Amino acid sequence: MSFLSGHAGGSSAIWFLLVLLLRCCLTEKSDGALTVVENGGGGEEATVDDDDDDDDDGDLEVVQPTEQWQTLKPGQAVPAGSHVRLNLQTGQREVRLGEEQLKYWTQEHREEETKTSFSPDELKRAMKKIKEDLNPGAHQDSVGSRYRPLDELKRDMAQLDLLMETDVQIMKRLLEQLNSSDTSPEQRLNILLELEYLVHQVDNAQTLCSMGGLQLILEGLNSSDSRLQESSAFVLGSALSSNPAVQVRAVEKGALQTLLTSLATAPKLGIKKKVLFAMASLLRHFPYAQRHFLSHGGLQVLSELFRTDGSGILRTRVVTMLYDMISEKELMLQAGLDQVQDPAHEERLRQYSEVSLQGKLLEEGWCRLVPTLLQSTEHDCREKALRALLAMAPVCLDQYRSDGSLLGSLLSLRLQYQEMVRSENILGEETSYFTEIVELIEALQRKMK
Structure with a gap:
C-alpha cells in the first residue's frame, strides 16, 4: 500500500x-x-x-x-x-x-x-444574545418579565392555602395548643421545644408574657410528667436570660417560689439541672429577686442540694451561681464610686445594699462546703471553687485559716499545677490556663497568711 x-x-x-x-x-x-x-x-x-x-x-x-x-x-x-x-x-x-x-x-x-459543529440557527441565536447584552434597557425589561407581581403571588399562595406566620402568630398558636386539654404529652413536649427556640429573642420572650404564656410554663413545672417539668424549666430559663422585663414579670407571677419548690422536690438530676439554670437566670443582675431568694430560704435549699449531689455536677453549678451573685454586687459597688448621679443607678445600689449574701453564706456553713470542691479531679471545678473562695474570703478567712484540709489542698494543688506549667513550657504548649490556676491559689494563700 x-x-x-x-x-x-x-x-x-x-x-x-x-x-x-x-x-x-x-x-x-x-x-x-x-x-x-x-x-x-x-x-x-x-x-x-x-x-x-x-x-x-x-x-x-x-x-x-x-x-x-x-x-x-x-x-x-x-x-x-x-x-x-x-x-x-x-x-x-x-x-x-x-x-x-x-x-x-x-x-x-x-x-x-x-x-x-454549529448550525446557522445556533449562530443566529448567539448574535441575538450579543445584541441583547449590548442593549441594557431591553435586557432589564426581559428580566422584569421573568418575575410575577407580589399581589399575584399572594393570590396564588392563598389559593394553595399557604400561610406565612410571624413569630407572634406562631407563639399564639402554640400557646393555644398547650392550653388545650386535647393536647397529648408528646405534643406538649414538641410545643415546649419550639417555644424554647423562639424565646431566645428578647421581644419574643416579652410577647410570651403578654400572651399569658408565662403562667402556662410555670404550671408545667408542677406537672406530674418529669419530661414536661424539665422542658418547662428550660423554656423559662431561656426566656429569663438577660431579659429584665421578663424577670420582673416572673417574680410577680411567683416564679421564685415555684422554682425553689421544684429544686427541693424534683426526683431526677435532669430536672434539677434545668431548674437551677432557670433560677440562675432569674437572679442574675436582679437584686430584688436575690433578696427574696435569701428571705425564702434559698441558701438552705442550695445547701441541701450541694450535700446530696453525688455526681458533683450540681455542686459546680451552685457554686458558680453564688460566685456570680457576689461578684456582680462588688462590680456594681465599684462602678458606683465613679458613676455620675443617676436615679436608676442609685436605686440599684440601694437594692444591692439590702442583699446580705456573704453574711448568709457564713451563717449557712458555705465557708466549709465550698473548699470540698477542690477534691475534684476536674480542672474547671477546681478553678470555680478557687474563684468562689476568693470572693467569700472577706467573711470566711478565719474559717479558712483553721481548716487544715483546705491548707493541705492548696499546697498540693499549687505544686501540681506548677509542675504542669513547667512540663508544658518544655513542650512549647499553651500554659495560660494552668498559670491562671496557680495565680488563684497563690492569691488565696496570701490572704490566709
Missing part, C-alpha cells in the same frame, strides 16, 4: 499540488480539494471543499484527529497541525494527530472535547 502524506497548514506547495494531481488521476470527478483557511484562534484549518456551493449554508464539521488514521469525508475540516495523507490504494484522505499534537493530546484532553 502506498501513501502520500504531509502536515495540514505546514506542508510545502509542491507536496500539496502533487496530492491534488494524484487524486485527479484516480477519479473522474474530484470529491473535494484540500484547502487551508484561517481559524478564529490565529491558526489554520485544512478543509475539504465540495464543488457544490450549496453546502456553504450547511454545518462546518471539524474532525478531531486521534493517534490512529481515520478517513476524511467530503465537507470535513481538520485542526491545524494535523497529519493528512492520501491513501493511494483506496483513494481516500486520512488524518491523524501531528507529532506536536501527539505530545499534547492526552486522554484527559480528549474527554474535554466540546461541540465543534
